[in-house]
Amino acid sequence: MPVRYIEAMLNEYRKVSKMFKRTLLAAAAALAITSGAKAADIVDTAVAAGTFETLVAAVQAADLVDTLKGEGPFTVFAPTDEAFAALPEGTVENLLQPENRDQLVAILTYHVVPGAVASTDLTNGLTATTVQGADVTFDLDGGAKVNDANIVQADIAADNGVIHVIDAVIMPPM
Numbered sequence: 734m735p736v737r738y739i740e741a742m743l744n745e746y747r748k749v750s751k752m753f754k755r756t757l758l759a760a761a762a763a764l765a766i767t768s769g770a771k772a773a774d775i776v777d778t779a780v781a782a783g784t785f786e787t788l789v790a791a792v793q794a795a796d797l798v799d800t801l802k803g804e805g806p807f808t809v810f811a812p813t814d815e816a817f818a819a820l821p822e823g824t825v826e827n828l829l830q831p832e833n834r835d836q837l838v839a840i841l842t843y844h845v846v847p848g849a850v851a852s853t854d855l856t857n858g859l860t861a862t863t864v865q866g867a868d869v870t871f872d873l874d875g876g877a878k879v880n881d882a883n884i885v886q887a888d889i890a891a892d893n894g895v896i897h898v899i900d901a902v903i904m905p906p907m
Contacts, residue, residue, distance in 0.1 A: 805893030
């Protein structure tokens, strides 16, 4: 067999394996949520989901792990890896540089609201002040949104708050 064919098959296997792992983790998280069990703290819940690798790396680079493992409660609007990948090329890599830590902290803390805000607490036009200091606005027309990001999965329980999965990285006003 040609080497290219074997490499292509290995790459395809890796993709399927990664997708299968994510599906299993998502199913386990959904089972934990529907059974009423809580899934550790915000950070450990995000790590276990497997779809927030970029977010977790950013939280680590911003030195926010201990904060998000703290007592809380926190509401985190968590962009998926795909949301980070949709940013202009080089943005994530640039933000992860030590010299850009303040900007990274501002962006990440704009995704966090103090207190536990469940999806049932949201109303159209509601605003909430983020840990960063600026407000986010909720729009419920045509599906729940925070600013321009769709909330694609809501109310993932954690011991110190709640996670709402969003499909875009929301940027604070600069």
